[in-house]
Amino acid sequence: MARSLFLAGVVMPSLLFAMPARGQSQRADNAERDAADIVVTATPTVGEATRQIERTxxxxxxxxxxxxxxxxxxxxxxxxxxxxxxxxxxxMGDDVRLSIRGSGLSRAYGVRGITLTIDGMPMNTSDGLLDFFEVDPSAYRYVEVFKGANALRYGSNALGGAINLVTPVGRDAPPLDARLDVGSFGYVKGQASTGGVAGDLDYFATASAQTNDGYRDHSNGHQFRGNLNLGYRLSPDIETRFYVYATSTKQRIPGEVSKDQALDDPRSANPEWVRQDQQRNVRSIRVANKTTTRLGDTTVEAGIFYNNRHVRHPIYQWLDFTVDDYGAFVRAVDDRSLGVVRNRLIVGANLQNGTIDTEQFVNLDGAVKGALAASMVDTSRNLSAYAEDSLFVAPNLAVVAGLQYLNARRDRQDRFLSDGNQSDAKSYDLWSPRAGVLWDVTADAQVFGNVSRSAEVPTYDANSFATPASGNLRAQRATTFEVGTRGKRGGIGWDISLYRSEIRNELQCLTTGPFSACSVINVDRTVHQGVEAGLHADLSLSALAAGDSLAITAAYTYSDFFFRDDSRYGDNELPGIPKHYLRAEALYRHPTGIYAGPNVEWAPGHYYADNANSLSVDPYALLGLKLGYDPSGRWSAYVEGRNLTNEHYISTVAIAGVASATSEIFNPGIGRAVFGGLRYRW
Incomplete structure (x- = not known):
């Protein structure tokens, strides 16, 4: 596929132009207010959330x-x-590297370039870094994904966008929902939740405990997580909701190894990681309040939050740090008719401040604290304000324009002065405009397009002020062009986007040695472009038996990322992820509740592990199988096999500038595994 693939995207919408219209689009009719004649709610249902998000x-x-x-x-x-x-x-454990449109590709730890929120409250630290140890994947009613600058509503203007985890509320949760999962490599997880309503009060609470020996040596861990969600309706137009989230996790880290070791002995750990007994242990608590008020045609949402996280993290040094983040947000949506046209205006502001109080010690054998090696307090201040207006120039055609402003300050106070005073501060003022169009071709099909700017500020592990280079890192900026379509016809649904991001000063965190943090640089110019295509088909198999069906789901991602006339790397490919990636499943369902089917994860081509394109990662294909029973009653059960052919493959790479065959930058994927679960709802 040519690197100018985005230009070809202008042809794609024409595939829908010929679709016969089936009446005026219903999506243009006050989708934000579908249930407004009853009560206002801070937590939309799945259907309401889908209708709202599709106004993007x-x-x-x-x-x-x-x-x-x-x-x-x-x-x-x-x-x-x-x-x-x-x-x-x-x-390893619950930890992953997550990338959207190439965000944070070079990260060997943590995630950058994506805003993660839970019920709209940020889970990133105030400097922007993110990990997933605090995420309980089985605790949510639904999850929203906003790619790139489409995440404006959460104050995110990063390349990757935002992901919002939404917990259930008492009004749609059963009094008891309990499950037990067991599986390979010592995996055991138990979870229970309860919910209910008492007049104007509703409540939901869930708790889970998990233990796992791990596929690799030195990768065992255990976690406990709990969520509490209390809501109170002050009137049909006002709802306030209180949230508490708590986490305790302990996880050993097996470390990156050479490519040969990852493929030939994938269960082994890096011996140096074992000698140092590298771990990540986190205790955190988050409290928040969100209040939603309807004032005629305007809905206002406002909230406050506080996050405390204590991390004990023996790695190449023994890191002991406490994170205290706090903030507030306000968002107003005004949806009304202006004469003969409809207009939808969104304005909002987000404040997130915080400190990271860190002490670093020499890590002696067996994760024993040695002498103090560093001590600092890092303060972050972030204020963003945004506005977006959708003017419906026709009942089914909206022209959209938006603007976001971000002021960010990073301030380090060095308390360990024997190696020099590395205290410093830096501020960023960033404007990010966007414009787009949304056309409801029919009641069930949309075409969209936009052009947007995005910006990312360096995180503290990059902006260390230890050297002039780290203290002078510039914000990453990108201009993204996007066209796409989504919809459903009959039993077939689709979601297709083509995008091209032209990036200046891309932040890369390059691995420079086996026992140190990566080093962050700005790359002058890069391009991220690609195709995102999703398909879901529900097919009736009534010829076999009444009520039988076959569900086919597929997600294909084409990622064409490259340097642009770089002084060192020329037009080399950016390393880190496969150029082609396919995830697909076919699931047969019988009316009795029995279901079964295979799935596949396929990365058919090589991709690189370093900027120099001197070392590549091999293609792989993983085969899985699901079998379960869910009669929509109180009991359900499942069995699932993953990587049934026991493929040896590379899961993640810690990116280097130039890598060799002996570079210890690879994490092997998990081998053959079988899991089973039992669930009871009442």
């Missing part, structure tokens, strides 16, 4: 819990694996 003139998705509830949901990959454009690569 860009690539978005809603993943309901029906997609992942009868699976061993160990990581966020089990939720997002069929969302095109989202690549999730497991590392």
């Amino acid at each position: 003139p860009g690539a978005v998705a809603v993943v309901p819990d029906t997609v992942f509830q009868n699976t061993p949901v160990q990581t966020i990959k089990d939720i997002l694996q069929y969302v095109p454009g989202v690549i999730v690569q497991p590392r």
Whole structure:
């Protein structure tokens, strides 16, 4: 496929132009207010959330819990694996590398370039870094995905966009929902939840405990997580909701190894990681309040939050740090008629401030704290404001324009002065405009297009101020062009996007040695472009038996990422993920509740592990199989096999500038595994 593939995208919408119209589009009719004549709610249902998100003139998705509830949901990959454009690569335990449109590709740890929220409240630290140890994949009603600048509503203007995890509320949760999952490599997880309503009060609570020996040596871990969600309706027009989220996780880290070791002995750990007993242990608590108020044609949502996280993290050094983040947000949606046209205006602001109080020690054998090696307090301040207006120039055609402003400040106070005072501060002022169009071709089919700017500020592990280079890192900027279509006809649904992001100062975190943090640089110019195509088909098999059906789901991602006239790497490909990636499943369902079917994960081509394109990662194909029983009653059960051919493959790569055959930058994928689960609802 040519690197100018985006230009070919202008042809795609013509495929829909010839579709026969089936009456005026219903989506243009006050989708935000479908249930407004009853009560206002801070947590939309799955259907309402889908209708709201599809007012976005860009690539978005809603993943309901029906997609992942009868699976061993160990990581966020089990939720997002069929969302095109989202690549999730497991590392160990609950940890993954997640990339949307090439965001944070070079990261060997943590995630950058994506905003993760839970019920609209940020889970990233205030400097932008993110990990997934606090995510409980089986605890959510649905998950929203906003790719790129389409995440405007959450104050995100990063290349990857935003993911919002939405917990259930008492008004749509059963009094008891309990499950037990067991499987290969010592995996055991138990979870129970309860929900209910008492007049104007509703409540939902869930708790889970999990233990896992791990596929690899030195990758065992255990986790406990709990969520509480309390809502109170002050009137039909006002609802306030309180949230508490708590996590305790302990996880050993097996470390990256050479390519030969990853493929020939995938269960082994890096001996240096074992000697140092590298771990990541986290205790966190989050509290928040969100209040939603309807004032005629305007709905206002406002909230406050506080996050505390204590991390004990013996790695190449013994890191002991506490994160305190706090903030507030307000968002107003005004949806009304202006004469003969409809107009939808969204305005909002987000404040997220915080500190990271860190001490680093020498890590002696067996994760024993040695002498103090570093001590600092990092303060982050972030204020963003945004506005987006959708003017319906026709009942089924909206012209959209938006603008976001971000002011970010990073301030480090060095308390360990024997190696020099590395205190410093830096501020960023960034404007990100966007414009787009959304056309409801029929009641069930849309075409969209947009052009947008995005910006990302360096995180503290990059903006360390230890050297002039790290202190002078520039914000990553991108201009993205996107066209696409989504819809449904008969039993077939589709979601297709083509995009091209032209990036300046892309932030790369390059692995420079086996026992140190990666080093962050700005790359002058790069291009990320690709195709994201999703398909879902529900086919009746009534010829075999009444009520039989076959569900086919597929997500294909084409990623063409490359340097552009770079002084060192020329036009080389950017490393990190497969150029072609396919995830597909065919699931037969019998009316009695029995279901079964195969699935595949396929990366058919080589991709590179370094900027120099000197070392490649081999293609792979993984075969899985599901079998279950879910009669829509109180009991359900499942068995699932993964990587049934026991393929040896590379799951993730810690990107290097130049790699060799002995570079220890690879994480092997998990081998053959079988899981089973039992669920009871009452």
